Amino acid sequence: MTGATLRVRAARLPGRPDLVDLEVRDGRFTSVATHDPGTTAAPADVEIDAAGALLSPPFVEPHIHLDATLTAGEPRWNGSGTLWEGIAVWSERKPDVTRDDVLDRAEQVLRWQAAHGVLHVRSHCDVTDPRLVALDALVELRDRVRDVIGLQIVAFPQEGILSFPDGEKLLEEAVRRGADVVGAIPHFEDTREDGVRSIEVAVDLAERYDRLVDAHCDEIDDEHSRFVEVLATQALRRGMGERVTASHTTAMGSYGGAYAYKLERLLSRSGINLVSNPLVNLALQGRFDSYPKRRGLTRVKEMLAAGVNVAFGSDDVMDPWFPLGTANPLLLAHTGVVAAQMTGQAEIAETFAMVTERAARVLALGQGYGIEAGRPASFVVLPASSPMDAIRRQVRPRWVVAHGRVVASAEPAPARLRWLGTEVDVDFVRSRDEAGTGWRAATISTDGGAGSTD
Numbered sequence: 001m002t003g004a005t006l007r008v009r010a011a012r013l014p015g016r017p018d019l020v021d022l023e024v025r026d027g028r029f030t031s032v033a034t035h036d037p038g039t040t041a042a043p044a045d046v047e048i049d050a051a052g053a054l055l056s057p058p059f060v061e062p063h064i065h066l067d068a069t070l071t072a073g074e075p076r077w078n079g080s081g082t083l084w085e086g087i088a089v090w091s092e093r094k095p096d097v098t099r100d101d102v103l104d105r106a107e108q109v110l111r112w113q114a115a116h117g118v119l120h121v122r123s124h125c126d127v128t129d130p131r132l133v134a135l136d137a138l139v140e141l142r143d144r145v146r147d148v149i150g151l152q153i154v155a156f157p158q159e160g161i162l163s164f165p166d167g168e169k170l171l172e173e174a175v176r177r178g179a180d181v182v183g184a185i186p187h188f189e190d191t192r193e194d195g196v197r198s199i200e201v202a203v204d205l206a207e208r209y210d211r212l213v214d215a216h217c218d219e220i221d222d223e224h225s226r227f228v229e230v231l232a233t234q235a236l237r238r239g240m241g242e243r244v245t246a247s248h249t250t251a252m253g254s255y256g257g258a259y260a261y262k263l264e265r266l267l268s269r270s271g272i273n274l275v276s277n278p279l280v281n282l283a284l285q286g287r288f289d290s291y292p293k294r295r296g297l298t299r300v301k302e303m304l305a306a307g308v309n310v311a312f313g314s315d316d317v318m319d320p321w322f323p324l325g326t327a328n329p330l331l332l333a334h335t336g337v338v339a340a341q342m343t344g345q346a347e348i349a350e351t352f353a354m355v356t357e358r359a360a361r362v363l364a365l366g367q368g369y370g371i372e373a374g375r376p377a378s379f380v381v382l383p384a385s386s387p388m389d390a391i392r393r394q395v396r397p398r399w400v401v402a403h404g405r406v407v408a409s410a411e412p413a414p415a416r417l418r419w420l421g422t423e424v425d426v427d428f429v430r431s432r433d434e435a436g437t438g439w440r441a442a443t444i445s446t447d448g449g450a451g452s453t454d
């Protein structure tokens, strides 16, 4: 593979008006420049003519539970649909978790994610299990898939740090065994005081072992659940801001205006990230309401406006908390547009950033992410004219490239319609979307130069 080259011509980057040409060598971008239709550069090993298609940095999954994924219905279905019954069902399934069981399910979902163009994944892993068997399996899997997907593992104390026997010891042991991120679940701890203490334990551990922090925080409709202020304050005082994430924070959707105003200021000063999981939050929250029924999401628009980094995650794929899902980031963006009422043109473009660049900030990918010379040549080519077009039509990536290698491809598949005596292709394109683009004509060739890309 050393020396293999790849060139992409006439690609459209999100938010950039001109088309660009990109060159890749040894798995990294060597140049990103305005498209030159008259170039006479020597052919690369792999040549992609994007023909105006959208080229984006890869999708990033900031929040999924790969240890529990694909267990929906085992040993029983979640009848009430609540978060709390989901936790109870999972604790019944947990004794049957084995290394092979986790590897089989987690790897299958990682394959789905790679096909969707998701090349960076943060997975929580329940460590309230004295065997830590799922944690060990995900550490093993992280090493095996690293050429395609960068996997981050969160030591996640599903049943509490102080409220579970030896919870604190298990959390530290998980970090010793290779977890990248320290988790917490303060709203699940038995008392408010234990919740506060659990955050201090998690942040202390992260400081000692030089790890990131990602706490499930205030995932409840209770307006009195206010642990995100504790987490943000810890992050602020210890100077850990962008290395800390509060996931869910659904209680923020129930806070009154006066407290939310105070919180906006604290969160923006602290620099912490928020992750909202629109599909699962919509499905799980509000279950104890009659009508009117709350949406169950954090204050996405308001926090973005306050300068807080917010990303969208999947959370659950076919598990005790959510029975559907394929971990499709464009479905998260689409659902986020609706659930957070982000229907303005700029807001829709922002939801695309929330499953790409903003999620990359949550994972602290830094120079390891983005379309720039010197960075890893990992990207997706989408058969779409803009992020909004990609979200609206829920397109599949035409090509997914990881470290300079094509790892997935999919032919656009229009429906064939017999319509009033003629046959037409239907791909849900509005003619106005196509202006100035020819993405239907995008092609790839692998015989441009000597040698193969394998």
Ligand code: FE2
Binding pocket: 063, 065, 124, 216, 247, 315
């Ligand atoms: Fe979660």
